[in-house]
Amino acid sequence: MFPYVILILLAILCAATDVVPVKNRFVITVPFVLLMFLMAAFRDHLGGSDYEMYELYYMKVVGISDYFRGLYEPFYRVKSFEEGFVIFSSIIRSIDFTHGPYFFMFVIALLTFSIFLPSLKEYTPYVYLAILFYMYKAYFWHDFTLSRQALSIALFTFSIRYVKRKQYWKYIVLNLIGISMHHSAIILLPLCFFLNHKLSIRTIIITMSVAVFLSVIGTHLFSLCMSLAETVGLSDRLAFYTSKGTINPLNFIEIFVILFCALFYRNYYEEKEPYFNIFLNLFIVSSFLVIAFSSFEVFARFKEYFVVAYMVLISYMIGHVQKNRNRWLIFAFLSIYVLMGYFRYIYVFDAGALVPYKWILW
Numbered sequence: 001m002f003p004y005v006i007l008i009l010l011a012i013l014c015a016a017t018d019v020v021p022v023k024n025r026f027v028i029t030v031p032f033v034l035l036m037f038l039m040a041a042f043r044d045h046l047g048g049s050d051y052e053m054y055e056l057y058y059m060k061v062v063g064i065s066d067y068f069r070g071l072y073e074p075f076y077r078v079k080s081f082e083e084g085f086v087i088f089s090s091i092i093r094s095i096d097f098t099h100g101p102y103f104f105m106f107v108i109a110l111l112t113f114s115i116f117l118p119s120l121k122e123y124t125p126y127v128y129l130a131i132l133f134y135m136y137k138a139y140f141w142h143d144f145t146l147s148r149q150a151l152s153i154a155l156f157t158f159s160i161r162y163v164k165r166k167q168y169w170k171y172i173v174l175n176l177i178g179i180s181m182h183h184s185a186i187i188l189l190p191l192c193f194f195l196n197h198k199l200s201i202r203t204i205i206i207t208m209s210v211a212v213f214l215s216v217i218g219t220h221l222f223s224l225c226m227s228l229a230e231t232v233g234l235s236d237r238l239a240f241y242t243s244k245g246t247i248n249p250l251n252f253i254e255i256f257v258i259l260f261c262a263l264f265y266r267n268y269y270e271e272k273e274p275y276f277n278i279f280l281n282l283f284i285v286s287s288f289l290v291i292a293f294s295s296f297e298v299f300a301r302f303k304e305y306f307v308v309a310y311m312v313l314i315s316y317m318i319g320h321v322q323k324n325r326n327r328w329l330i331f332a333f334l335s336i337y338v339l340m341g342y343f344r345y346i347y348v349f350d351a352g353a354l355v356p357y358k359w360i361l362w
Contacts, residue, residue, distance in 0.1 A: 001346075003357045007035055008135060008342050012335050015132035018125075018319060019331045029128065033117065040143040041109035042102070044358040047144040048350040054147055055101040057081065063094040084180020085148045102360050108147050115154035122161050123275045123312050126319035130311035132334065136341035138307045140349060149304065152178035152185040157308050163195045163278060184301045195281045201263065207288055208259075214292035250341075255287045258310065261317050269316050276316065282309035 010032035017025040045051055062072045067090040081089075089104070096103045120127045142150045152175075159174040171192045178185035199207075262269065262280050269276040286306030318334065321327040346354045 001356060003035070003039060003359070004343075004346055004354075007032070007039060008339060010035065011128070011132050011135045012338075014128040015335070016331065018127070018129045018315070019327055020324075033113075036139070037109060037113045039357070039359070040113070040139075041106045042360050043105070043144060044102075044360045046354055046358060047147075048353065050145045050147065051101075051105075054104070058089065058093075058101050058104045061089045061093045064090040065094070066090075081148065082180050082183055084177060085151075085182070088151075088181070105147070108151065109143060112143065112150045112154045115158050116150075119154075119158045119160075120308075120311070123279065123308075124273070124315045124319070126315035129318050129331075129334075130315040132338055133311050133314050134307065136338040136345070137310060138304065140345055140354065142304065142307075144354075146301075146304065149182040149184065149301065152182040153305055153307075155181075156185065156188055156305050160195075160275075160278060160282075160308075163192050164275060166196070168192045185305070187302050188305060191282075191285065195278045197281070198277050199281060199284065204259075204263070204284060207284060208291070211288045211291035251290055254310070255290065258283065258313055258317075259287065262313055265317075265320075269320065272320055273316055275312070279309045279312045282306050283313055286310070 010028065014025070014029050014032050017028065045055075060072075064087070066072065067087070092104055092107050117127075117131070120130055124130055142153060146153075155174045155178040159171045162168065162171040162174075172189060175185055175188045178188065262283070266276075266280075283306065286303050286309055289303045289306075314334070318327060318330050321330055
């Protein structure tokens with residue numbers, strides 16, 4: 001538990017330097033980012049069943065030259081991973097002298113962290129406030145479990161800058177690579193055509209209303225889909241992809257609070273932050289998915305791409321509070337909220353398998 005405690009305390013201290021700027025803050029931020037990376041890169045079988053799945057998969061991977069010569073094991077080739085990820089795995093195997101899962105996980109963490117975290121500097125001046133919320137919202141899920149989707153998420157986060165610059169072909173190319181890592185990234189391709197637009201309040205209200213309506217009929221819609229699938233013998237396959245799930249009620253509270261604040265202070269944020277409307281639009285997409293399809297577990301993977309919208313918007317909302325006293329009060333509330341969610345996840349995930357933290361270095 002000690003590494004987890006040190007990590008979150010460092011995260012809060014780093015975020016505090018966004019609330020009140022200090023000199024030489026690298027003394028705190030560098031150890032924090034380094035520990036954050038090392039805990040993900042050198043974890044020892046922490047990440048639930050996904051870790052075990054990737055370990056079994058990587059045992060069958062061959063080097064890239066053998067792969068292109070067709071000298072691979074049948075299990076490896078027919079494994080239902082995307083082609084880009086398969087080639088990526090073979091490249092890692094070609095330089096891996098350990099012949100185990102640890103180097104594989106290290107390289108994935110190195111790439112995701114080196115793409116995802118620096119990208120935040122493009123979008124918000126309050127990077128560590130954004131990362132503080134990430135520690136509760138996605139750190140363990142993304143960096144301990146969603147190994148190949150984490151690569152797609154990092155590429156998407158980097159690509160958002162090209163929507164702002166209207167260099168849409170760069171956005172599409174990066175996310176095509178993301179799709180080759182995890183097919184769920186296909187949802188990202190059409191977004192570039194509307195993220196630059198300013199949605200009216202009326203459009204946002206209609207969108208959220210439709211989401212609520214779909215949520216209400218979600219159970220009935222699930223039953224109807226299962227009935228139709230059963231008639232053609234596909235009920236088992238459909239059940240696998242559309243299994244019913246539950247969403248933490250806190251998600252709905254977060255959506256309401258963030259959306260209310262974003263719209264109430266919209267003109268101010270637009271003036272201060274050039275990326276505000278893009279991240280507001282991403283947040284609307286995420287909120288629609290969370291609310292409308294909360295009964296369908298498969299959609300949980302889609303919403304992970306938009307966690308960055310939560311992070312950036314919250315960083316704006318705290319960083320731009322004008323009165324120093326109010327800014328500290330809101331920051332204190334966020335820190336307490338993050339602490340509770342952070343430790344709850346540690347104890348609840350995979351029946352407490354994250355405790356104690358296990359590191360391959362000891």
